[in-house]
Amino acid sequence: MSNPQLLMIEDDARLAQMVSEYLTQSGFGVNHAMDGNTGMDLLQQHAPDLVILDLMLPDIDGLEVCRRIRSLPGPLSKVAVLMLTAKGDPMDRIIGLEIGADDYLPKPFEPRELLARIRAVLRRRAEPGAASAAATVMRFGTLEIDRNARTVTVGGALADLTSYQFDLLAAMAERAGRVLTRDQIMEAVRGRELEAFDRSIDVHMGRIRAAIEVDAKNPKRILTVRGVGYVFAKQQD
Structure with missing residues (x-):
């Protein structure tokens, strides 16, 4: 199976490059978009396994991007979303979870913690049956x-x-x-x-x-x- 594919929608170019390099070294494929509209285009072109979505973007904010993702037709609407939020602002993460984000991570963050969160979300998706003896x-x-x-x-x-x-x-x-x-x-x-x-x-x-x-x-x-x-x-x- 090919490496898991990620889409990072983040307008901080230096942060995005650093994180992309780290995640690539950790075995992921990474596409990057600097704004929400470009991110939506890349999402539909590449169908990633997970989206890393910054809350603050130059065109449309991350909450609106998340809403648009969840309203897409077909499997794309179910893609995992990990939202990057402002540290110390619980309302942002609550709203993000309410509109369908799978997890959140406050900025600033350690790349290792982001990697752990990504792996946890993808692991949950890859393990549909926790109990092998349970009914389907x-x-x-x-x-x-x-x-x-x-x-x-x-x-x-x-x-x-x-x-x-x-x-x-x-x-x-x-x-x-x-x-x-x-x-x-x-x-x-x-x-x-x-x-x-x-x-x-x-x-x-x-x-x-x-x-x-x-x-x-x-x-x-x-x-x-x-x-x-x-x-x-x-x-x-």
Whole structure:
């Protein structure tokens, strides 16, 4: 299999060159765009495995680029997105996660941490079945989770979830009826450990609820256990 392909959309030319060289030495193919519109063109030309997306761009901002990616037809809309955000601004990363980014990394960052984040996101995508003995399709009423196809349907309609959100939902469904802490949920998908006071898991849960619940404000499938975490309900009332 060929090396994983990355697209970096970053207007800081020196940073982009440094990061591109580091990632190339680490076994990745890297294309670079200096602005959002060029990045969208390269995305559709090369269909990368992951997009490194800066929030601040000279034409359209990274949030708008992420929205456009998620609205594309076909598989391109599901490409993994790692967003680069301003350090110390939690609102940027929350909005980014809400519109479909898989992960975020505040600037300035160490190239090694970026590499670790990229590998973690791609690893989650490459491991559709964490439990080899588990059923390919899990069914809970009208909700179906297909591990092999990596799709979720509700009443036959396809739910709009990122790759990471699919992994979170599948991990919880495999443990239906068990109350899980946020750390246990993150550990189940082999993601990075939560930073202190980092509530990004809650943002993802909100997105999952919006995709699978009849009423996301009054969920029946993914329930919050106050002071503990979440539980995936086996049956809905």
